Amino acid sequence: MLHVAEAARVSVATVSAVLNGTATVSPELTQRIEQAIRDIGYKRNAIARSLKMGTTRTIGLTVPHITNPFFTDVVSVIQQAFDRAGYAVMLCCTDEDLNTQDDQIRLLLDRMVDGLIVARVGDGGILKGIVGDANVPVVLLDRLCEGVDTDAVVLDNQRAVFDAVTYLIHLGHRRIGYITGASDISPMHDRMIGYREALQAAGLPVAEELIRSGNFHEIDGYNATMQLLSLHDRPSAIFSANNPMVIGTMKAIRDIGLSCPEDISVACFDDFPWSDVFVPQLTTVAQPVQAIGEQAANLLLDRLAGNREAPPRKLVLKGRLMIRNSCRPLGALAQSVSA
């Protein structure tokens, strides 16, 4: 900027003024300055600007795994939204590990991000300290967090699973296996409630041996399914509460020599591009990823625009059951269908 000022024979203040339009400067000087900028190929240094202004026009986004298609989609939407608003996005993957998440958040805070969108992990860790005192607004994504009272956008997980399991019950299933992730993660907790309530509403018992817990990965779904399928009185249907784990479920079914939906019905959480391409076409609970991403972005952008004092806002969106053909009717229902 100094060079531009010299070339245009003005002060740096005047250059700054035309760059930002913060003061009226004569057409003559404006012209001279713009010419100098072009000649020199000057680009304003955003770091110096950030230092002075106290804002970086950058936000931090952390998710457990970007390879989980739900997060892939949401990250994509959020990135686009902030791009439109002139913000850059720093992406971090916490690998479902609390220490990693704490490190990442510190990294982001050190870099003075203007805001944070977090699909939290563990108990939230350092997050609890930040939301209270720091001046960087935080939006929780997908997962609420005890002790972190801030803006959030989540799904009505309980209702979504309730509907899915009720659907299985209506098909005639009585023993429905359930594979969940760590129950200290709010969606996992809520989904489990939905499962239990659906059974209870139908007057069915909740058999604890049908409930298996894993750590979100394919291998966990595989192991859980293996256990369920080797049960004395094995379930006729399995609901997997997470997408990567359902891959394991399908592989376990294949490896054990069974087939879906003939021998066992399968449904799961989170839709993905391939779910209706192959055989079987998977019945899933689709999350409104576009809306989730956009709402999260909007909540944060609103705070960034200055609305700091409004009380925390919690948005709860609805899932949608995508009925395909990975679940088959049982008993009398099966008769009437095949008749």
Add this chain to the structure above:
Amino acid sequence: MLHVAEAARVSVATVSAVLNGTATVSPELTQRIEQAIRDIGYKRNAIARSLKMGTTRTIGLTVPHITNPFFTDVVSVIQQAFDRAGYAVMLCCTDEDLNTQDDQIRLLLDRMVDGLIVARVGDGGILKGIVGDANVPVVLLDRLCEGVDTDAVVLDNQRAVFDAVTYLIHLGHRRIGYITGASDISPMHDRMIGYREALQAAGLPVAEELIRSGNFHEIDGYNATMQLLSLHDRPSAIFSANNPMVIGTMKAIRDIGLSCPEDISVACFDDFPWSDVFVPQLTTVAQPVQAIGEQAANLLLDRLAGNREAPPRKLVLKGRLMIRNSCRPLGALAQSVSA
């Protein structure tokens, strides 16, 4: 830092010295300063540091679409690698649009990223200017770029498709449909050559009506497949040069009432987690995503470590044909198999 200095009754220079270990300071002062840092809860301002040091410890990463599973995986690997090295990653999606890419790169450059990893789009645009004069090292990912002579890591696309198509030919296929993306993208160009050479090597004619071009999206694959399948003498196999497009291919086959592999064989580029879970299990060319991501990160980290003068390095990795059951043997071969 000023507050810390005051609290510890020292100068800011001394605080900086203990923070960075750049000078010897007495145990006594060190102790007092560290105490003050804890008391105040001081965090060093990375922006001010960046301004002074001329480095942000942040890199920019742009990909066409993060929802393409190939890029999802590579982004994930790259993010992890830089995280380990203490760098933050700014992610941008260019949506396969050159103007968007130019905007994104400008955004990243404005923010003074220390380096850039780019899966380029179009003809590279602004990229050409940057590599020459700027002092930010650039690594090309997946796609080379005419006029941009810099570090790069790509696949041996030609060979990979050659092998895949040769495999189809060995199965007895003679008319093999080919669906490609824009041919100004180096991988698409090279893959096409691999296709043509495989046919020629087997003494087969290259039928231009079997080659269809799309814009990387599912819908393009769908339309292209529809056209191929309504050909008078339709192909017995289709190779799709890109992953999202093969979804369209599978959907078109389904919608037209055919089935894979009975009526038509399908193979495609890029493996993905579901490829061996459903029926049919897709035969794919798997890219070594882990290696690609790590090598790209290493090339850039090496430049960032100061190795600026080495001539551009181009890494070419090998793909691997994952043979599953979406391609069936034809003619005499089919006889011998079914016998």
Add this chain to the structure above:
DNA sequence: AACGCTAATCTAAACGTTTCGAATGTGTCA
């Protein structure tokens, strides 16, 4: 002609670091 008003421009301080060179204190040696 002196005055005040407005518009245009500039000077200089600030943002929070790093770092060079100077200053201070201490001990060693002739």
Add this chain to the structure above:
DNA sequence: TGACACATTCGAAACGTTTAGATTAGCGTT
């Protein structure tokens, strides 16, 4: 005792912006 080396600490400039307030010039009033 003075000269010198060395270790420790500090003052102040610099990085490239923004911006409050000062300055200057031009112009209409009285």
